[in-house]
Amino acid sequence: GAGVSQSPSNKVTEKGKDVELRCDPISGHTALYWYRQSLGQGLEFLIYFQGNSAPDKSGLPSDRFSAERTGGSVSTLTIQRTQQEDSAVYLCASSSTGAQEPQHFGDGTRLSIL
Amino acid sequence: SQQGEEDPQALSIQEGENATMNCSYKTSINNLQWYRQNSGRGLVHLILIRSNEREKHSGRLRVTLDTSKKSSSLLITASRAADTASYFCATDYAGNNRKLIWGLGTSLAVNP
DSSP, X not given: OOOOEEEOSXXXXXXXXXXXXXXXXXXXXXXXXXXXXXTTOOOEEEEEEETTSOOBOTTOOSTTEXXXXXXXXXXXXXXXXXXXXXXXXXXXXXXXXXXXXXXXXXXXXXXXXX | OOOOEEEOSEEEEETTSOEEEEEEOSSOEXXXXXXXXXXXXXXXXXXXXXXXXXXXXXXXXXXXXXXXXXXXXXXEOSXXXXXXXXXXXXXXXXXXXXXXXXXXXXXXXXXX
């Protein structure tokens, strides 16, 4: 079956612009995660959605970052008024239930802020 | 703060050799997972080992878990050039089954 799909795969934008990143999780997976990965670094947790529960937003670095998950499926991560330090790869993952099950990752969106 | 810490940060070996990577963590866990990331790609799940398990195998991969030392190791036997990737451990610490805590990874280069 289809894996986790992210779009766009690459995004180049000017400082100050808003960007939207999209994630299509595996069908039926209730848990969805967003991570940020800077070059050569590990994963920085951003936000976690689990079913109909309130999302865990504890990893969002500033109020310029927000995310939503519509209908328990597709998720969008929005970064407003982008800054150069926002440049990174943004990874989305889904799992069937939560942290006790393996996470399935998309290939990420490489975001470059000029 | 990061819970898992892998070592070494980088490892370079010849094809056919074994590669061992270690992961240490700080608090009690429910499970520990190992993932591989090829350059420019997302992470791929390799093995999940639960806190009551000591060893798991999958093909050429062997994972051990020592909860008394709060550490895990990933052994890749008879390495191949295709094993070149970054390897990450992630812990699901006890009391929080909502998200994983990730290490910074080990970069493995297998030279043909």
